[in-house]
Amino acid sequence: MRAYTPKDNVQKKSYYTDRYWIAPQVAKSKVSDDKVFSEDLEAIKKAKIKVLDSYIQVEQMVVYIKPEDIVKTLQLLRDECAYTQLSELSAIDWISQRGGFEVFYQMLSMSKRKRLRIKCFIKQDESIESVSKLFRSADWSEREMYDMFGVKVNNHPFMKRILMPDDWEGHPLLKTYPLQGDEFASWYEVDKIFGKEARDIIGPEIRDSARVDRYDTERFARLGHEVAKGVEFNPDEEKKPLAYQEDDGVFLIEGFDEDKSQIISDRKR
Amino acid sequence: MQHTNRLRPFFENITFDRDDNELVLNFGPQHPSAHGQLRLMLHLQQEQIVKAHPDIGYLHRGMEKMAENMIYNEFMPTTDRMDYIASSANNYGFALAVEKLIGLEVPRRAKVIRMMLLEINRLMSHLFWLATTALDIGAMTVFLYAFREREYLMDIIEDYCGARLTHAAIRIGGVPLDIQDDFLYDLKVFLNKLPENMKDYEDLLDTNRIWQMRMENVGTIPTDMALSWGCSGPMLRASGVEWDIRKEEPYELYDEVEFNVPVSDKGDNYARYKIYMAEMRESAKILYQCIDMYTQTEKNNQTELMAHAPQYISAPKLNIMTQNYSLMQHFVLVTQGMRPPVGEVYVPTESPKGELGYFINSQGGPYPYRLKLRAPSFWHTGVLTDLLPGHYIPDVVSIIGTTNIVFGEIDR
DSSP states (O other): OOOOOOSSOTTOOOSOOOTTOOOOBOOEEOGGGSHHHHHHHHHHHHTTOOEEEEEEETTEEEEEEOGGGHHHHHHHHHHTSOOOEEEEEEEEEEHHHHSEEEEEEEEEETTTTEEEEEEEEEETTOOEEOOTTTOTHHHHHHHHHHHHHOOOEETOTTOOOSSSOTTOOSOTTSTTSOTTOOHHHHHHHHHHHTOGGGHHHHOOOOOOTTOOOTTOTTTSOOTTTOOOTTOOOOTTOOOOOOEEOOTTOBTTBOOEETTTOOOOSOTTO | OOOTTSSSOOOSSOOSBOTTSEEEEEEOSSOTTSTTTOEEEEEEETTEEEEEEEEOOTTOOOHHHHHHTSOHHHHHHHHTTSSTTSHHHHHHHHHHHHHHHHTOOOOHHHHHHHHHHHHHHHHHHHHHHHHHHHHHHTOHHHHHHHHHHHHHHHHHHHHHHSOSSOOOOOBTTBOSSOOOTTHHHHHHHHHHHHHHHHHHHHHHHTTOHHHHHHHTTSSOOOHHHHHHTTOOTHHHHHTTOOOOHHHHSOOTTTTTSOOOOOOOSOOSHHHHHHHHHHHHHHHHHHHHHHHHHHHHHHHTTOOOOBOOOTTTSOOOHHHHHHOHHHHHHHHHHHHTOOOOOBEEEEEEEEETTEEEEEEEEEOSSSSOSEEEEEOHHHHHHHTHHHHSTTOBHHHHHHHHHHHTOOHHHHHO
């Protein structure tokens, strides 16, 4: 039976785990430590926006709010707190841990020389209100967020994929989406260019760049067989033993001869 | 009805001739002046654009996904492939973000070398911009001149790191190599000749009637549009906002050097051209100061190039080869990768194109949990949606030229 691998995070691949490892934290400080940020936070609180959490990390304030307040908060920050630019907007996939996405809005105030990050959490099936009426840059960012994560945005003027093709299936930045692409991805170009009926002739697209096909003499050498490039694989081909020797010999190594070497099966021998 | 699955042009949503006499023009993605893989759907009334719809994604390689599957050091050469015109700027942005996450202080000499690399990259990028834009407008001579100078800079970089386009010359925690012996000499030779070369370009372009007609009052971006679309760098400064991250939120040693931030309130193509030219002069000014700073570190015998943080950064090669514990740590860092603390960081840097930001969410593992690349060109392409309507077809080429977009970083 094949070993079970969790499918909620297909790209998780830590080959070393230390049970006793406790990851350190990036230092967080209180908002009250910074005068400008505490004024901004007061303004947010005064507008009856519920602040779930707030702290300063690496010189930037992070404020957690509810997703329904997002337009109100960003408008307040832009009009009253001089955060005139929305420099970045995207999501973080927390589906397997918390069942949803964290959407972050990276804001910049040029007059105050401050940056802050508004964050809100939405469940996987929930959608978020568009802020593209406030910041035109959100138009494209929200499209990218939808494209990459499948986060739906309400009242967006043009909710369409932006980086992937329009007829793509799946959202590539989800943790459930494999790095090499899924079944759909491996047939996408074959289906699109040659048609489904050509699948048997062409085969799926090989998207694993590290794959080695030992029977492919066109692109890979067959060590110890010395077959010409591009010839068909012959199961009865003659095997030539590997031999290797530097001209003047190599320190500690006498020279390699496959016939004289033996493969150790038991490492505790 | 055409078959969707054949290699034939298939435009299901577009009727090219409309009742209201509006024509839809498909500009790109294989257009020589589209600067890579830009596709523009232009709705035209006669020659005038009434609606523009930029379509991107033809160079999408999923760098953010790749980053989630790589250890931090492994991702460094991948950042080269974003803005491949000035790849050290991308390396630097990523290195700085991880350093901020860990809380590393980089040795002074490494900082000076990094600044030199960044400014050389800025010069390379601006020269490339000037060359290609001039070529788009039709000024073949300027193209040849500017490429000649850029080639000189590429040779300097090649002598330093062995690569011309994809440098990967900056590491997390410093730089891997000290500059070679004749680096400063070569750089000085270039810098001393630069004013002469710049005068050549300006003599050819500044009062050139064709250049002025194609540039002046074309592609005017008002301040509020630039701010709302998240424009940064020269695009923002041409629209009257004095904002340079090197000046306002200084990183490295930018607070120790003297330079000006050129600003224009015109917002048109010509203003952007002027700003690029002025920025090249400022870069040269910074480079002269960097040369002095480097010789000062030599006098002070500050030879460290990588930060000392054994948990995150490998020891110097000499220690690795001679000391067992350094070798062990190097082995762990190479095979498993460093594990920055749990936390989030967004670090903006002033790349030649604008604000290049890296957002990293680390969960204490060897791979970033989420890495968002904030590339300036992404929004500089987006602004075309609002900028192009009202302009004429030939203006499209000059506007795309002056926005200085690079598709490696738009599609990532």
